[in-house]
């Protein structure tokens with residue numbers, strides 16, 4: 001599949017997916033999301049790639065679902081086509097994925113950033129769920145993921161007033177893991193992605209899966225799952241290599257086995 005609305009670059013074991021529809025501030029139209037789902041499915045079977053960065057432009061990570069594409073839709077069409085379901089490709093993606101957010105991350109933009117494993121924000125980032133201003137509410141997981149990230153009071157504030165949160169507020173609210181100067185965003189995201197991609201791929205995937213399971217499980221179920229997955233890691237060559245490298249005071253060379 002050729003891509004018109006996203007751009008893929010690969011550097012070593014890191015793939016970057018850049019949302020590239022600048023005239024519409026990267027509004028997430030159906031074509032763009034189909035391209036992203038296709039790219040993620042291709043990257044998921046590319047053994048050379050250990051981590052993905054999702055980014056937009058300096059002005060906009062993404063200003064939301066495409067309002068113009070949506071405006072005249074009718075319930076039965078969007079029910080039958082299950083609108084926004086292909087955005088879940090990010091959730092289904094099993095390797096680590098970092099959102100590098102600069103500029104606007106609004107509506108669906110904020111929602112797809114939250115689907116990633118963590119968010120690194122530039123100091124000009126603005127997050128929001130402004131759907132209420134359009135007579136709707138978030139529809140790509142915002143009502144569910146925002147509350148888990150920032151708690152009830154702030155999630156209600158954001159979704160009911162539609163106001164934007166700047167990068168520092170997003171950091172103090174735990175929506176993002178770090179804030180960096182705009183001109184350092186991609187460098188910082190790349191350094192984090194390279195570090196992740198240098199670890200054992202299956203171990204990173206299992207770690208991600210186990211952390212995400214905490215959203216669905218009770219504490220005791222989650223701790224039990226963690227112990228089982230931890231124990232299963234002792235079947236891998238990478239566990240042997242990681243621990244041998246520590247005792248031999250050298251860097252580990254993981255083989256993803």
Ligand code: CAA
Nearest residue numbers: 023024025027063064065066067068106107108138139140
């Ligand atoms: N959908 C479609 N087009 C969009 C868009 C969107 N979400 N956001 C921006 N654009 C388009 C504008 O229509 C404009 O196009 P034209 O030049 O053809 O008029 C172009 O991008 C540039 O936008 P602005 O001129 O508005 O730029 P600005 O700098 O003045 O304002 C902004 C920037 C504050 C982000 C403003 O564009 C804005 O408010 N955008 C909409 C944000 C929004 O409401 N997002 C939620 C969408 S709904 C959603 O996501 C639902 C969901 O959860 C499922």
